[in-house]
Amino acid sequence: GAVVSQHPSWVICKSGTSVKIECRSLDFQATTMFWYRQFPKQSLMLMATSNEGSKATYEQGVEKDKFLINHASLTLSTLTVTSAHPEDSSFYICSARGRQTGELFFGEGSRLTVL
Amino acid sequence: GQQLNQSPQSMFIQEGEDVSMNCTSSSIFNTWLWYKQDPGEGPVLLIALYKAGELTSNGRLTAQFGITRKDSFLNISASIPSDVGIYFCAGQLPGSGYALNFGKGTSLLVTP
Numbered sequence: 001g002a003v004v005s006q007h008p009s010w011v012i013c014k015s016g017t018s019v020k021i022e023c024r025s026l027d028f029q030a031t032t033m034f035w036y037r038q039f040p041k042q043s044l045m046l047m048a049t050s051n052e053g054s055k056a057t058y059e060q061g062v063e064k065d066k067f068l069i070n071h072a073s074l075t076l077s078t079l080t081v082t083s084a085h086p087e088d089s090s091f092y093i094c095s096a097r098g099r100q101t102g103e104l105f106f107g108e109g110s111r112l113t114v115l
Numbered sequence: 116g117q118q119l120n121q122s123p124q125s126m127f128i129q130e131g132e133d134v135s136m137n138c139t140s141s142s143i144f145n146t147w148l149w150y151k152q153d154p155g156e157g158p159v160l161l162i163a164l165y166k167a168g169e170l171t172s173n174g175r176l177t178a179q180f181g182i183t184r185k186d187s188f189l190n191i192s193a194s195i196p197s198d199v200g201i202y203f204c205a206g207q208l209p210g211s212g213y214a215l216n217f218g219k220g221t222s223l224l225v226t227p
Contacts, residue, residue: 043218
């Protein structure tokens with residue numbers, strides 16, 4: 001079946017640095033990708049919706065200048081956490097909607113720890 | 116986004132017991148989905164519901180899309196230890212463009 005892959009799975013960085021997380025649809029084209037954030041023992045919260053070739057749509061309260069999203073192709077979206085701080089430590093999960101079937105698939109998640 | 120009210124928050128049961136959890140919302144949803152998430156991994160789709168009143172099974176799992184389109188339940192029959200995990204309901208609001216609103220999750224523990 002279709003697979004969505006995220007990289008890296010784990011990342012530890014120093015406060016003030018920027019971190020890029022990739023989300024790839026491996027065997028299908030994704031017109032839309034979604035980025036979620038999940039704090040420990042909490043639910044997934046939608047951060048932004050990313051459409052290929054256009055600017056991402058951010059949810060209320062999510063800083064677009066801090067969480068840069070690029071959806072450069074139908075199989076790749078990236079989330080860059082700029083000038084990361086400890087409060088940005090979280091589990092970031094992407095999902096991708098298949099262009100053909102419309103099905104939604106989730107990545108394995110990327111755990112970010114900012115020291 | 117719209118928060119779904121999921122209950123119970125956690126369940127601690129013995130192997131072989133049946134489990135039921137549900138989600139409610141004040142808003143109407145087009146689609147209800149149930150996911151399971153293991154620690155450190157992304158959610159995995161269990162059942163998707165697309166029509167009000169729809170009752171769908173996937174092995175020992177059964178889920179229903181409420182008639183009012185504001186609620187859904189998930190039942191797990193004859194639970195086994197590998198059912199342990201966190202179960203999330205998720206819904207798609209009309210016009211949301213396939214973005215999902217998640218419930219807060221039900222943590223399930225199954226003892227042998």
